[in-house]
Amino acid sequence: MQFLSPRDSRLSTTTRGIPLVDGLATEDVGSQRWSPSRGDLALPALTLDEAAFGANRDLFLNWCRSAGVAVAPHAKTPMSPELARSLRAAGAWGTTVANIQQAAVLLASGERRLLLANQIGGLAAGRRLGALLSAYGDVDFHAFADSPAAVAALAEAARIAGRSELSxxxxxxAGRAGARDPAAVAATIAAILSADRLVLGGVATYEGAAATSDAEATLRAIATLLERTVEAFALVRTTVPQRPLIISAGGSAYFDIVAxxxxxxxxxxxxxxxxLRSGALFFADHGIYARAFADIDRRGGLLVDGLHHSAAKSFRPALTLWAEVLSRPEAGLAIAGFGMRDASFDQGLPLPLRVFRDGVEQQGLADQLAVTRLNDQHAFxxxxxxxxxxVGDIIxxxxxxxxxxxxxxxxxLGLDADGVVTRAFPTQFG
Incomplete structure (x- = not known):
């Protein structure tokens, strides 16, 4: 699998956000002193406020320590080995991935403690995972199973990798993968115990999949799921009384309830x-997670070393999408140069925050704008x-x-406090 290395990659003129500088090495991006608000970038561009990301990281890791939990941040959010490495260096337990391809990227970048928080599929997938793990005998690797069939695939992976133990x-x-009843749990445990080269490593769930549009029903469903998880953990502990175990759950919206x-x-x-496997909260946002953090505050907020913190006020959105006004074809309408190929829209449309003209912010102008719809490369x-x-204003x-x-x-592209590009973070999505 090929992917960009932050040390030796070259950015081409086809890399979105990068001006027409062919063959620029990623490590040289910061020396260009580009500023998106001045129009230096090839728009649209996506930037990361490094101070906000760092503040979110420090807040959450401190909260984890105070709450008595650990976190393996989910790499599927940024798929940036450099950002995954920075979180681990700051105190994260390890890294979570969603599939074999993501595991390959993180292993190749040097990560050596991975949680594959998903079912991998059947025996063919087991052979692919085994081939990957055979090249990384030193990795501390944990995977999920919710049925004897899933266990068989992981046993095949362990056999091909030549591992004496695979956790x-x-x-x-509830709502996604995972054993639905005690019989399925018992059958999965029995399959693990009878398989060569596999060991019981603990229990896992994902409470976010139990969420619905009904807030109260969601809390009840999550409580029930966590009760089932505790019961399953007790059964696993009875089966392996001496083994260190993991209880894994927790995305970026209900981690307080999980803890x-x-x-x-x-x-x-x-x-x-x-x-925990939270990943998106390190980036936060102006939509779904802003609302989730407000809900956390209604549940009591964040307690760190005896002090209460507002989640909504403490987590800072770190991502900004930059685009230029391309057209004012009629009164009341503007067309901006980004679309569904550039921005998320499944949980709400982008929100205008600031407007710049010739590098100077136009105070209050963003409040008079709203994105109403997107097509593939245009925002209305x-x-x-x-x-x-x-036309030409940068939003x-x-x-x-x-x-x-x-x-x-x-x-x-990473930004400093002055809005200047400091570095490039290549992403490694499959």
């Missing part, structure tokens, strides 16, 4: 950890009658749902 977590589920339910269980056990903006928006947009925005970009 398997029994996955419970309250599961941390006491791990603490009472004395030989287990609660491992409603414009208030009094708004003096002009900074906030996005909703980082996971489905980042995967549209081969390169995300």
């Amino acid at each position: 398997v977590l029994v996955e419970l589920g 309250r339910a599961l941390a006491p269980v791990a603490q009472a056990d004395g030989n287990a950890i609660v491992l 903006l409603s414009v208030a009658p009094e708004a003096a928006l002009a 900074a947009f906030g996005i909703s749902h980082p996971c489905t925005c980042l995967d549209r970009w081969r390169v995300v």
Whole structure:
């Protein structure tokens, strides 16, 4: 599998966001001193506010420590080995991936503790995973299974990789993959115990898949799922009384509920950890996660070393989408140069934040704009009658749902506090 290395890659004129500089090495991007607000970039472009990302990282890792849980940030959000490495260096337990391809990218970049938080498929997938793991005998690797068929695939992977042990977590589920009842849990445990080269590593779930549009029903469903997870953990512990175990759950919206339910269980056990998999919250956003953080505040906010923090006020959106006004074809309408190929839209449309003209911010102008719809490469903006928006103006947009925005970009550009590009973060989506 080929992917860009931050040390030796070359950015071509076809790399979105990069000006017409052919063959520029990624490590030389920061020396160009580009600023998107001045129009230096080839728009559209996606940027990462490095200070906001760092503040989100430090807040969440401190909260994890205080709450008695660990985190393996989900790499599927940015698929940036450099960002994954930075989170681990700051104190993350390891890294989560969603499939074999993502595992290959992270292993090739040097990560050596991975949680594959998904079912991999059948025996053919097991052979692919085994071939990958055979090249990385030193990796601390954990995978999910929710059925004897899934266990058989992982046993095939362990056989081909020549591993004496492969850790398997029994996955419970609601709304997505995962064992649905005690019989399925028991059958999965029995299959792991009878398989050569596999060991019971713990239990896992994903509470976000239980969410619905009904907030109260969602909380009840999550509570039930976590109760089932605790029951399954007790069964696994009875089966392997001495083995260190993992209890894994927790995305970026309900991690506080997960910690309250599961941390006491791990603490009472004395030989287990609660491992969250949150990834999107390090980027935050102006939409789905802004709303999720407000909900966390309604549940009591974040408690770090005895001090309360507002999640909505503390997590800062780190991603900005930059685009130029291409046309003002009629009153009340502007066409901006980005579309569905550039921005997430599954959880809300981008939000105009700031407008720049010749590098100077036009105060208050963004408040008079709204994105109404997207096509593949155009955004349609409603414009208030009094708004003096002009062709060539550059608009900074906030996005909703980082996971489905980042995967549209081969390169995300880091920004410093002055809005100047400091580096390039190549992404490695399959």
